[in-house]
Amino acid sequence: MVRTYALLAWTWTRAAAAYPVSFALMVVFGFALAAVDVGVILVVFANTTSLAGFTRPEVLFLYGAANIAFSSVDMCVGNIDRISQHIKAGTFDAFLIRPASTWVQTTVDRFTPTRIGRVLQAVIVLGVAMAELDVPWQRVWMVPVMIATAMVIFASLWTLAGALQFVVTDAPEVCNAFTYGGGQLSQYPFSVYGRDLVRGVTYVVPLAFINWQPGLYVLGRDDPFGTPGFLRFAGPLAALLLALLAALAWRQGVRRYRSTGS
Amino acid sequence: MIELDRAGRSFKVKRALVHAVRDLSFRVEPGEFVGYLGPNGAGKSTTIKMLCGILTPTSGRVRVAGLDPSRRRTTLARRIGVVFGQRTTLWWDLPLKDSFELIRLLYKVDRKVFRERLDELVETLDLAEFLRTPVRQLSLGQRMRGDLTAALLHAPDVLVLDEPTIGLDVISKNSIRAFLLRVNAERGTTVLLTTHDLGDIERLCRRVMVIDHGRLAFDGSLEQLMATSPEETIEEVVTRLYTRAGQ
Numbered sequence: 001m002v003r004t005y006a007l008l009a010w011t012w013t014r015a016a017a018a019y020p021v022s023f024a025l026m027v028v029f030g031f032a033l034a035a036v037d038v039g040v041i042l043v044v045f046a047n048t049t050s051l052a053g054f055t056r057p058e059v060l061f062l063y064g065a066a067n068i069a070f071s072s073v074d075m076c077v078g079n080i081d082r083i084s085q086h087i088k089a090g091t092f093d094a095f096l097i098r099p100a101s102t103w104v105q106t107t108v109d110r111f112t113p114t115r116i117g118r119v120l121q122a123v124i125v126l127g128v129a130m131a132e133l134d135v136p137w138q139r140v141w142m143v144p145v146m147i148a149t150a151m152v153i154f155a156s157l158w159t160l161a162g163a164l165q166f167v168v169t170d171a172p173e174v175c176n177a178f179t180y181g182g183g184q185l186s187q188y189p190f191s192v193y194g195r196d197l198v199r200g201v202t203y204v205v206p207l208a209f210i211n212w213q214p215g216l217y218v219l220g221r222d223d224p225f226g227t228p229g230f231l232r233f234a235g236p237l238a239a240l241l242l243a244l245l246a247a248l249a250w251r252q253g254v255r256r257y258r259s260t261g262s
Numbered sequence: 263m264i265e266l267d268r269a270g271r272s273f274k275v276k277r278a279l280v281h282a283v284r285d286l287s288f289r290v291e292p293g294e295f296v297g298y299l300g301p302n303g304a305g306k307s308t309t310i311k312m313l314c315g316i317l318t319p320t321s322g323r324v325r326v327a328g329l330d331p332s333r334r335r336t337t338l339a340r341r342i343g344v345v346f347g348q349r350t351t352l353w354w355d356l357p358l359k360d361s362f363e364l365i366r367l368l369y370k371v372d373r374k375v376f377r378e379r380l381d382e383l384v385e386t387l388d389l390a391e392f393l394r395t396p397v398r399q400l401s402l403g404q405r406m407r408g409d410l411t412a413a414l415l416h417a418p419d420v421l422v423l424d425e426p427t428i429g430l431d432v433i434s435k436n437s438i439r440a441f442l443l444r445v446n447a448e449r450g451t452t453v454l455l456t457t458h459d460l461g462d463i464e465r466l467c468r469r470v471m472v473i474d475h476g477r478l479a480f481d482g483s484l485e486q487l488m489a490t491s492p493e494e495t496i497e498e499v500v501t502r503l504y505t506r507a508g509q
Contacts, residue, residue: 007367015356094351096316099339100368110355255318255332258273259311 004100005108009076012111023114030117034071037187038063038125052191057132058219059189064126065143066186066211069150071118074183077107077155080162081175087165090260102254106162139218145236146214150186152239153210157182159246166253178205186210191224198225206242209235263420263452264290264313269322270476271308282308283476285322290454292419295446297467298456301504305476306456310424313454314344327419340369343413343451347425350409352397358408359393362415369416376415383411386441403434410438414445421445423455427462439465460496472503479503 016023041063045056054062083106086092095105130143161175168174182205190198190212201207208231216223217232270284283305290296300306311317312324315331315338324331329338344351352361366376384390387407392400400408406426413421426442427435443466445451457463463470463484470487472480480487480503491502 004368008364011356011360011364011367015360090349093311093316093346093349096335097314097339097342097344097351098365098368099336101336257316259316 001101001104005076005104008105008108009111009113012108013113016112016114023112026112026114027117030115031121032117034067034118034121037067038121041187052189053224054189054191057129060125060129061133061219062189062211062215063187064122064124064129065147065215066150066183067122068119068126069147069210070154070183070186071115071122073151073154073158075113075115075119076111077158078179079109079111080107080158081165081179082106082109083162084165087257088260092257093259096254096257103159103250133219135218136220139220142214142218146211146218149214149235149239150210152243153206154179154182156239156242156246157205159250160242163246163249163253166256182207182210186212189215195225202227202231206235206238209238263292263294263327264288264454265323265325266309266312267323267325269309269312269319269324271305271312271317272320281476283312283319283473286473286476286478287322288471288478288481290452292452293446293450295443295453295466295468296455297463297470298454298473299463299470299500300456300473300479304473306473307424308476309473310344310422310454310456313422314338314342340416341419343416343418343421345406345409345413345421345423345426347406347423347428350397350405352405352408352412354398355396357394357396358389358400361397361408361412365412365415371416379415379417380411383414386444387411387437402429403431406430406434406438410441417449418451420452420454423453425456425458427457427459435459435461442466460500464496472500474504 038060041056041059044051045059049055051059080103083092086095086106086109092102092106095102098105135143157179161179164175185193185201185207190201190208198208202209202213213223213227213232214235223231266286266288268285268287270281270286272279272281272284274280286305286309298306298309308317312319313326313331315335318332326338327341329341331338352358353364356364362380365371366373371379384393387410389404389407389411392404395404397405397408410426421442423442427438430438439462442453442455446453453466455462455466468483470480470482470484471478472487480490487503488496488499491499493499493502
C-alpha cells in the first residue's frame with residue numbers, strides 16, 4: 001500500500017514539475033498563507049501574556065504540532081474529498097478495475113507536493129516553540145507520538161467524510177466541517193472553548209487527542225476541564241478505533257457504489 | 263472463464279426497486295469470443311460491471327477466472343482487462359506514456375516484459391506519434407487505442423469490452439477489430455464485448471448472447487441467430503429479436 005502510494009505520488013509529482021514556476025509559487029503561497037495564522041496568534045499575544053491560561057510558546061507548540069499533522073494529511077489524503085465528483089461522474093469505475101486499494105488510488109489522485117510549504121511552516125513554528133519551552137527530556141517522547149496520532153485521526157476523519165459521500169453525494173461541505181473544522185479547532189488550546197464543545201470533541205469525535213490531551217502532558221499541565229489523567233495517553237487508542245471505523249465505513253461505501261449509466 | 267449463476271443486480275430508485283439484471287445465467291469458456299447484445303438499458307453495462315467487480319451483485323453468483331469479482335477485486339484485476347468505450351480509464355491529465363507507466367507499477371509488470379509488450383502494442387495499434395500527448399487531448403480513436411493498450415499491458419486472460427467501437431470511423435473500427443481478432447487467436451484471450459454495431463458481431467463473434475430486460479433472450483452461434491427468423495440481414499434479425507423480447 002505504501003509502495004503503491006509512493007509510486008503514484010511520484011508520477012503525479014513529475015507531472016506537476018512540468019510547470020516549475022506554478023509549482024514554486026504554490027509552495028511559497030502555501031507557506032505565506034499559513035504564516036498569517038501564526039501572525040494572528042502573535043498579534044493576540046502582543047496584547048496579552050496568556051490566552052485561556054496558556055503562554056505564547058505553549059500556544060505555538062499546540063499550533064505547530066496540530067498543523068504538522070493537519071497539513072501533511074491534507075497534502076497526502078485530502079484529495080479524498082474529490083470522491084463525490086468521481087462518484088457523480090462514474091470515474092470511480094477506473095479505480096475499481098485496478099489491482100490496488102481504492103483508498104490509495106483516491107487519496108493519491110492528482111497528488112501535488114505544493115502543500116509542503118504549509119508543513120514546513122508548521123515544523124518551524126513547533127521547533128521555535130520547543131526551543132523556548134525547554135520541555136524536560138523525559139516528556140519529549142510524547143511529541144512524535146502525538147503528531148503520529150494526530151495524523152491518523154485527521155486521515156480517518158477525511159476517510160469517514162469520503163465514505164459518507166457514497167451515501168450522500170451532495171454534501172462534501174458538511175464533511176469539510178469535520179476535517180478543516182478539526183484542523184482550525186486544534187490551532188488553539190481547548191480551554192478557549194466551551195465545556196460542552198470540548199466534551200464533544202473528546203468523547204464523540206476524538207479531536208481532543210490531536211494535540212490537546214497529549215499536549216497537556218508535554219507541557220506538564222493539568223486539564224482546566226478536569227478530565228482524568230489517563231486521557232493524556234489515550235490518543236493512540238482513540239486514533240486506532242477511529243481508523244478502524246473509517247476503514248469499515250470506506251469498505252461499505254465502496255460496496256454501495258452504484259456507478260453510472262452505460 | 264466467466265460464470266454467472268442466477269446473478270442479479272437491482273437499484274433503489276426513489277424507493278422503487280429496479281432490476282437492471284435479474285436471474286442471469288451463462289458460461290463463457292476460455293478462448294471464446296462472445297458478443298453481448300441488447301437494446302439500451304437492457305443490462306449490458308451492469309453485467310460488465312459485475313464481471314470486473316465495480317458493482318456488487320445483489321443476488322446470485324458471479325465468477326470470473328474462478329474468482330468472486332466483488333470480494334477478490336484486486337486479485338481479479340491482474341487477470342482481467344477492461345475497456346469502456348464511453349469513458350476512459352486512463353489518467354486524464356497525464357501523457358499516454360505516463361499512464362502506461364502507472365499501469366506497469368500498479369500491475370507490477372516486470373520492466374523488461376513491459377517494454378516488449380508496449381513496443382509490440384505501440385506498433386500494432388500505431389501509437390508512437392501521440393505517446394507524449396495528455397489523454398484529454400487525444401482524439402476518440404487515439405484514446406480508444408490507448409485504452410486497449412492499457413487493458414492488455416498486463417496480459418490478462420479475459421478481456422471485457424463495453425462498446426469499444428462506439429463513435430469510431432470505419433478505419434479505426436477496422437483496425438481495432440483486426441487487433442481484437444489477433445489477440446484472441448494468438449494469445450487465446452477470452453473476449454466478451456458489448457456493442458450496438460452489428461458489424462462488430464458479424465466480423466468478430468463466434469457466439470452471440472442477447473440480453474433484454476435483464477434476462478438472456480438468446481444465446482448461440484451467429485448462424486443460429488440468423489436462423490431465428492426469416493429475415494435476411496443481421497440488422498433485421500436483431501430488430502425482430504429486440505421487438506419480440508420487448509413485448
